[in-house]
Amino acid sequence: DPCLNGGLWMGTACLCPPNMDGPRCEFGATTINLTAELGPFVTMMARVTNRDFSEDMGDTSSPGHRRFAEEFSRTMDGIYRNVPGYRGINVLSLSRGSVVVNYRVRLRPLPANASLERRALELLAVTNAAPQPHNCSTSAHGLCFTATSARATRAATAALNDTELCRRHAPANFSRWYFPYRTANGLLCVTNCTLNVPGAFDCHRG
Numbered sequence: 001d002p003c004l005n006g007g008l009w010m011g012t013a014c015l016c017p018p019n020m021d022g023p024r025c026e027f028g029a030t031t032i033n034l035t036a037e038l039g040p041f042v043t044m045m046a047r048v049t050n051r052d053f054s055e056d057m058g059d060t061s062s063p064g065h066r067r068f069a070e071e072f073s074r075t076m077d078g079i080y081r082n083v084p085g086y087r088g089i090n091v092l093s094l095s096r097g098s099v100v101v102n103y104r105v106r107l108r109p110l111p112a113n114a115s116l117e118r119r120a121l122e123l124l125a126v127t128n129a130a131p132q133p134h135n136c137s138t139s140a141h142g143l144c145f146t147a148t149s150a151r152a153t154r155a156a157t158a159a160l161n162d163t164e165l166c167r168r169h170a171p172a173n174f175s176r177w178y179f180p181y182r183t184a185n186g187l188l189c190v191t192n193c194t195l196n197v198p199g200a201f202d203c204h205r206g
Helices: 063-080 114-130 162-169 170-179
Strands: 031-033 041-048 086-097 098-109 145-155 179-183 186-191
Touching: 041 114, 063 086, 063 114, 063 170, 098 114, 114 145, 162 179, 162 186
Parallel strands: none
Antiparallel strands: 031 186, 041 098, 041 145, 086 098, 179 186
C-alpha cells in the first residue's frame, strides 16, 4: 500500500482522508474550510439496520469507517438536498447496534424569524419519511435506517477560539503549520503555502 497518513489504496490511486492531499496523501491540504463549524447545525442520530458494525468502524481514520461514512453521506444528501438551507453532513462517529450513526447536518444561517429547533424536527421527519429499500438484508443496495434524535445547535465553536478550532481540524502530523484566517464569508485554516493570504510564499519553488 503506497498511501500515507491513513490514505486508502483504491487500485489506481490513493483515497486520502479529509484535509490530506498529494498522490500518496503525503501533504496536508493547503486550505481547510471551517466555515461550517460556525453553525448553525443539527446533530442527529440514526440507526442503520442492514449493515453490520465492525470494530474498525469505530476508528474514523479506518477504511471501514470511511467507506460506510461515504455511503451514508450520499444517502442523506439525496434526502436533504431539497431542505431549505441544507449545506451537507458530517459523520461524527459510528457505534454498534446495528450501526448507530452520530452525524451533523450543516445549515446556512437561518432568517431571523426562523426556528432552528423547528428545522431540527423537520429534518427528523424528512429522514424517517424517506423511501428505503424493500429488501433490508445486509446485501441490499441502499441503506435501511431510522432517525432517533435531532438536536439544534447554533454554533459548534462556542468553547473554542479560532486557533484551537484550526488545530483540531488540521491533520495531526501537520497541525503546527496551520493558522486561522478570517474572511468576509467565514473561517479558513491555512498555511504559509496557501495562496492569497498574508505571508504566503510559493512552496513549489526550490
